[in-house]
Amino acid sequence: MAGERHFDFVVIGGGSAGYAAARVAREARDNVAIIDGAEHLGGLCILRGCMPSKTLIYSAEVLHLAQRGREFGLVIPEARADMAAMQRRKREVIEDFGSYRRGQLEADHFTLIRERARFVDERTVVLEPSGDRITADHFMISTGSVVNVPDVPGLAETPHWTSDDVLDLDFLPESVIVLGGGIVACELAQFLRRAGSRVIQIQRSGRILRNASEDAAAVVTQAFRDEGIELHTGTAIRGIRREGDQVVVTYDCDGKACEARATHLLNALGRRPALDGLGLEAAGVKTGESGMITVNEHQRTSNPAVYAGGDVTGPHEIVHLAVMQGELAARHATGRPAEPIDYDHLTGVTFTDPQVASAGITPADAEKRGIRIKSATYPFDDHGRSILMGATYGYVKAWADVSTGKLLGAECVGKDAGELIHGMAIAITLGATARDLLRVQWYHPTLSEIWSYPLEDLAGE
Known part of the structure; x- marks a missing residue:
């Protein structure tokens, strides 16, 4: 039979922003809960983002330096990627971080609820699958983000990888078409190229890394091309299809029709807030045109009882900002001095x-x-x-x-x-x-x- 419990502060999502909020709230309140129904605890950064990607990228950097050995007067007969071994090392590194975060979330001073939450009114969530109801003085939404599949002709119908898949690769793909020119797209394109794959990168706008300066993007572009990445910018994708054992992408580039073929396709066209099924409308929590939750300078949403932080709010999807946002929200919710973040x-x-x-x-x-x-x-x-x-x-x-x-x-x-x-x-x-x-x-x-x-x-x- 479903029950009902009340908490002083409830965090929905136990990633970087959520754990930071729970930790700081616990300094001032005794009754703090964390609701996280994900299959694995730890959050995006530890499990599928910063830490696994940078572990693999560093391995590729070491490989790249070894392959340049003659420049430094070294004779290194062979240097190549062992993808399975790189994966084993990555898992060992991530497990260290993951186990530590699980221990933090499972600590006795929090109530950890391993279910999914859905708002049914401004101060109540229902847990799924139990049906229990949770009320709170304040909530914090920090459910992170998921891979976005934009409306590109043929993308949804064509089997493709996401960043999650690339970070779990235990074999070297012969060739990969990378869609996108943002941070994730560029980092993974270079990783795959250095590991030994042929890489074709297709970007819609006139340059990669649009959030960086034009000069910065130009330097990275030159480095990519020097390393053999086939980079195409200023494109318009016309269609994506599977043809035998290859993926075919047709696109306009430099005023003419072009075609790229590879054994695999990586969708690196961005992420979107993970808000599906949360019942934000029932909670009176508004989102903006970007789909992100709208917050004020203290991370408070349109519902005064609900705060939000991390990838669900932006304005930048960066871990240290998610932590700062979580801490700020918890201080403000518990009536303590809370200086807004200076962006x-x-x-x-x-x-x-x-x-x-x-x-x-x-x-x-x-x-x-x-x-x-x-x-x-x-x-x-x-x-x-x-x-x-x-x-x-x-x-x-x-x-x-x-x-x-x-x-x-x-x-x-x-x-x-x-x-x-x-x-x-x-x-x-x-x-x-x-x-x-x-x-x-x-x-x-x-x-x-x-x-x-x-x-x-x-x-x-």
């Missing part, structure tokens, strides 16, 4: 090689706000450490407010850009100027030292 300090990384990383606002954002800026750039192909590493793709760039001298943003495209960007991210958040940063001892020869060159230009202004 002007946003840090982002794309794990292609070269990597693309950024921090702060863009020059275009500054212009829209009427802020006059000065920017300076320095290339990796003129930097000692990157030259000796054979890592000469890319550049670093920083820009500052002319009136105050404070750094507003930075971009790094190159070797280990995801690590290098944090020096600038700290400076931007703390309101440092180029002159402040030049007081730092930039050790020679390091990759980090490259920042001192554009900083000297900015300080000179």
Whole structure:
């Protein structure tokens, strides 16, 4: 017989945002529940996103370096991918993270409910399949995202892979057509190419990585083509079909009809919020044109009793922001000081090689706000450490407010850009100027030292 229980705070979805919200809510409230009916606990980042993809991408990077051995005076007779062995290593790495997160979710100070939730009114969810009813003072929706299958002619009818499938590959595909030019598409296209597959990447817009700068995208495009990825941008797909043991994609490119054939097809055309079956309308929770839940600066939805965070809200599908959003929502819901997230300090990384990383606002954002800026750039192909590493793709760039001298943003495209960007991210958040940063001892020869060159230009202004 169905029952009813009441909690102070209920999280729906136990990923990065959800666990962070539950943990912070538990600091102030005794009765906190986590509802997660997924087959495996842990959330997208650990199970099917950041950690498995970066584990495999790093293996491919090691392979790529080994294959370049002669450039470094090394004789390496053979270097090739053992996909099954790479999968075993990935599973071992992910299990370590996954088991730790499961332990956190299953801890005694939470009530973990392994069912699915559906809102039936503004403060009540029904659990499926038990039929139990759960009420709460506040809810937090953090159910993540799922692969999107857009309305591309023939895509839904043609067998294809998603990122989940590629991350579980235990064999090397002969050839793969990759649809899309976003972060996931680019990271996995390069992974497959370095593993040894022929890769044809088809992107609708005029360039890949549309959320990065045009200069950054150009560097990655050149690197991809140098590595043998057959990259086509500015296309319009006309049809997708299966023909024998091949997938055929027909598309318009450069004003003419083109055709691509491969043994496999990867749909990397983005993700959408995982909101199906949640009963948002019954809860009075509104979504925007993008399909994401609309929230205010404290992650509160149109229903004051319901908060949301992570991939279901955006504006960026990034794990550290999901954590911050979950923590913010829980503090606000439990009546504690809750300072809104400052997206002007946003840090982002794309794990292609070269990597693309950024921090702060863009020059275009500054212009829209009427802020006059000065920017300076320095290339990796003129930097000692990157030259000796054979890592000469890319550049670093920083820009500052002319009136105050404070750094507003930075971009790094190159070797280990995801690590290098944090020096600038700290400076931007703390309101440092180029002159402040030049007081730092930039050790020679390091990759980090490259920042001192554009900083000297900015300080000179």
